[in-house]
Amino acid sequence: MAREERPNVSDLEFRSARPEDEPGILALLRDTMGWAADGTDQEFFWWKHRENPFGPSPAWVAMDGTRVAGYRTLLRWRFITPAGKPVSAVRAVDTATDPAYRGQGIFRRLTLDAVADLTRAGDAFVFNTPNDNSRPGYLSMGWSAVRHLPVGVLPSGPRALITMARSRTASELWSEPTEAGLDARVAFTDDAVCDGLLAHAPHTGLRTDRTREYLRWRTSFEPLRYRVLLRDP
Structure with missing residues (x-):
């Protein structure tokens, strides 16, 4: 039985995404992120990355010829300092790697390339809220844990407090x-x-x-x- 040769990451082209890459990017995201067939997830993606008042999201790809093997995008954000000065930043959000190419550092390479390019362009910092699975990878790339996000709750009564304390299910999107x-x-x-x-x-x-x-x-x-x-x- 012949063994299928694994794609080699050294053969990939790492670069900024171009408009003509979009069909391949969307196909990769649909396949790896379990997008619904009704198009809602794709519309949500466009809402985040096209309509954002802070600007369209920059993105990077790993290409194997015309095939999108990896994808990384960061959401533009703008903060205000205590002195009232605007600060440009980015939030690390959507990323995906084709299963055939996983385990070869594509996510790390795309993320580090993105951060380097954006730093040169003048963005002050990158932030995100990674889950337990992705947090170690970000920390290994130089991320620093800041603090847990505060949560505000206004219970309707004592029973609501008990219900909240017992609820351990993840929220719906x-x-x-x-x-x-x-x-x-x-x-x-x-x-x-x-x-x-x-x-x-x-x-x-x-x-x-x-x-x-x-x-x-x-x-x-x-x-x-x-x-x-x-x-x-």
């Missing part, structure tokens, strides 16, 4: 439908509503540069089902 409040996509078309919320945004420490444009983008993808509750005048 998409939000459950609700009629509470207003559809955020509609509410935030009103500049006054945007400004009312932004007035209560944090004004200390390093923080996301929240603007009307940011609020409208952040809540615009329908499956996330953001809602707004307005206080009576």
